[in-house]
Amino acid sequence: MNTLRSAPCPLRRRTAIQELDTIRNIGIISHIDAGKTTVTERILFYTGETHKMGEVHDGLAVMDWMPQEQERGITITATATSCRWHEFRLNLIDTPGHIDFTVEVERTLRVLDGAVAIFSAVEGVQPQSESVWRQADRYGVPRICFINKMDRVGADYRNTLRQIEHLLKARPVLVQLPLCEKENPHGVIDLISGESCRFDERDLGRTVRRGDVPPEQAGEVRTARLALTEAAADFDDTILADYLDGRPVEGDRLREALRRGTLACRLFPVLLGSALRNSGVQPLLDAVCWYLPSPLDARPLTGKNPGTGERETVVCDPHAPLRALAFKVMSDEGRMLIYLRIYSGTVHEGGTLFNASRLCTEKIGRLFRMHAHRREEISRAFAGDIVTVLGFRATATGDTLCDPTRPVLLEGLTVPEPVVSIAVEPKGGSDRERLPAALEKLQWEDPTFRVHEDEGTGQLILTGMGELHLEVIVDRLGREYGLQVKTGRPRVVYRETLRRSVTWRESFRIDGEGRGDTGEVQLRLTPLPPGSGVSLMLPPQAEGMPAGLCASVEESLRLACLAGCRTGYPLTDLMVEVLEIPWQPGLSSEAGVRGAAQRGLLLAARSAEPYLLEPLMALDLTVPSECLGRVIGTLQQKNGRVEGVASQGGSEVLKATVPLAGMFGYMTELRGATRGRGSYTMELSRFVEAPADVQQRFGLL
Structure with a gap:
């Protein structure tokens, strides 16, 4: 048996453009406690970035550096690091799994090229795994899957594969099988190379020993490799011909075809392992390099010129004009530390950038590459990289930074609405x-x-x-x-909306020194279907009106919607149409029109029978089977509605909807009903009409 290090097989030659094809910008995503941070710690150890593994349960994980993370044993903030695996450089972000910190996953997936989705071999596809998978679908992020905790009692990777197909509507392709040996219970069989991989426990799994497949598993391996070849044949006609003729297919060709399917988000290679037992992480690193995209492979972005509205395709090229997105902001001793994903161009320490979102310039004070909370100072960074910047003053999450002479505005982030105060x-x-x-x-x-x-x-x-x-x-x-x-x-946190439409004309006058500011508007407010938010329609700029008046009125109306009309909660599910802005030169003023718009919206909304909406939460609960009746009883007491129950590994998984008002402190109640063995996740489903007693309490009945 040979002893060697696992080594990736490059799929193409390096390019001359800063070796962009050897960069992998990836995120680790999953449900809470599936093993994201444990996997990340092994990645750092095997790539030589750290010399000692930190464990989450000891509060010593490198990536969980905040005291709140170490005490709770969970990830709270997305943490970036950089490491090398052979000739590849990995920019890696470890994300939280708790639903309260879902924006960290959202902004991470917005800027990454690929992701590793981790699932527990025991629990399978858990609720938050579904949420982060949907987020990755929304941004078209290619993924590979790692089924973790194969060492646990009750581990069933085949059940997890079925759940990936059924719950996530995805096509998983198994590229490994577990090695069934008593002396090597945590090894794997590589279906593409036809080798077994054993991880040496004497050096914490650092050495990978490759050898032959045990004879008793040869038939199982042949069957699994045929299924893998069949999946690859969908992306390579020559493989399809060989498959139909019964000819063997070389491993490199299989990897190339699987890579094409992965980049198209049409299939998802699946690997097995146990990160806590130091098993399966090096093959996972190989798979990241083989199957996930480089910045050159990622979907091209489009932006628009903030002045002309002209569309532009952003090409990943260090020599092109700079286009970058600020996707995260941290407070650093009173200063802003900005995380940037550079899509094209080059940034230099001391350089000046244009913030196209806020129409201001920013100067780069210092430039860093992050390793959790440690920093490595660098002098410049290129397209395809993820770095941090000190020195900016006005930049916020989702802002576009670009070349001052070639401005462009990229799509920002989708930020979920907060619901608890x-x-x-x-x-x-x-x-x-x-x-x-x-x-x-x-x-x-x-x-x-x-x-x-x-x-x-x-x-x-x-x-x-x-x-x-x-x-x-x-x-x-x-x-x-x-x-x-x-x-x-x-x-x-409730929302206000209206029962009926109303048309309203409002005049406004501000008496000041010399002359007064006056303004007049005519508005029409129309209720929209649930979940529509607020839409604004303004008339075209009339002759004689000052430039920017309509934009100013729009801002005033949005602020008025945020303030609400009766209870102070924001208005939603509403169309606000500005039908007319009578303008009298010498009499009308911008301040007067803004005042008329704000007061007009307030008075119009009050006359249109406003009422409250309350947040309805989607719950996923995992409880022991014998406690199912008690848990359903607690939900019914809170006006909850059970929408489905499924058995999973000796437990019951409930899907329910419950008004948020009854869910404060529910974890303590659930622990009592399940003797500490129950758990749940909760996220906003939609807003629905609040009960009569709530409406009455706020004076709306």
């Missing part, structure tokens, strides 16, 4: 003075975290994605900023 109050006078600045910095980092002041009580209201999200925010205020705050009970 708490009131906070500083404990001391010094805390009161420093709190607004600290909250502003936390808002830089997290676009799903919002802060506003309640007009009725004067309290500061923090709004986020869930109880854990807000708990982490409050904890960070204490640890990072030394601020002590008192918090109120979490409460629901």
Whole structure:
């Protein structure tokens, strides 16, 4: 038996353009506790980036560097690092699995070229795995799958494959089989090379021993390789001809065909292993290099000129004009640390960029490549790279940075709406003075975290994605900023909408020195179907109107919708049409028209029978079979509706919808009903009409 290191087989020659074909920008995505961070720690160890494996359960994982992550044993923020596997450079981002931090997955998938989806061989496809898979589908991100925890009792990779097909509507292609040997229970068989892979426990799996397939598994391997060849034949006619004629197909040809199917998101290679047992990670690294795209293979982006609206295709070329997206912001000792994905062009330390989203210029102070929270300073970075920048002042998540002489605006990010809020109050006078600045910095980092002041009580209201999200925010205020705050009970963030259409004409006058500012608008408000959000329609710019007046009116109307009309909650599912803006030169003013628009919308909405919508949450619960009745009873008490129950490995998986108002503190209740063995995930499903008692409490009945 030969002893050797696992080595990838390059699929094509290196290009002259900064070796872009050897870069892999990948993310690790999955349900919470499927093993993302454990896999990432092994990747760093086997690539030589670290010299000791950190374990999540010990709070020593390199990628989980925040105290809140180490204490809870979960990933909270997406963390980037860079490492080398043979001639390939991997820019890797480890993402959270908890639904409260889903924006971290969203912005990661927006800028990455490929992803590794990790599934548990015991639990299979879990609820958050479905969510992150849908996010990857939305951005067209090619994926490979790694079925982890093959060492666990009850592991069933075939059941996980069936769930990938059924629940994710995907086509998994198995490229490995488990090695069934008592002395090597955690090895795998490579179906393409026809070799067994055993991971030496004496050096923590660093050495991969390749050998022959055990005779007792030869028939199983032949059958599995035929299925793999059949899948590859869909992407290579010569393989199809050989398959039909019964001729053997070489491994390199199979990999090329599987790569084409993977890049098209039409099939997903599946590997097996146990990261905690140091098994299967090197073949996973090989698969990343074989099957996932380089920046040259990624889908081309399109942008538009912010001035002319002309469309442009962005080509991955270091010599092209700069196009980059700011996908993450961190607070670094009061300064902004901006994560950039560079799509084309080159950035240099000290260079000046144009922010096409905010129409301002930014200067690069220092440039870094990140390794979790450690930084490696660099002088320049090229197309296809992911780096961080210090020195920007106005850039936010989702902004486009580009060449000042060739501006272009790229598509930003989809940010989910926060649904849970708490009131906070500083404990001391010094805390009161420093709190607004600290909250502003936390808002830089997290676009799903919002802060506003309640007009009725004067309290500061923090709004986020869930109880854990807000708990982490409050904890960070204490640890990072030394601020002590008192918090109120979490409460629901409702929405307002209208029962009927209304047309309204409003005049407005501001008396000032010299002359008054006047304005007039005519509006029509029309309710829209649930989930439509707010749509605005403005008339064309009339002759004599000042340039930019319609844009100014649109901004005023959007602000008015955010403020609501009766309860202070935002308006939604509404069409706002500006039918007319009478303009009288010398009398009308922009400030007057803005005032008329805001007040007109408020009064019109109040006359159109406003009512409240409450968030309805989609729950996925995993509970022991004997506790199923008790758990269903708890949901019925909260006006929940069970929509499906499925058995899975001795447990029951419930899908239900429940109003958010009844879900605060539910984890404690679920643990009591299941003797600590139940778990659930929850995400916003939709907004529905709130019950009569809620409407009455807010004075809407």
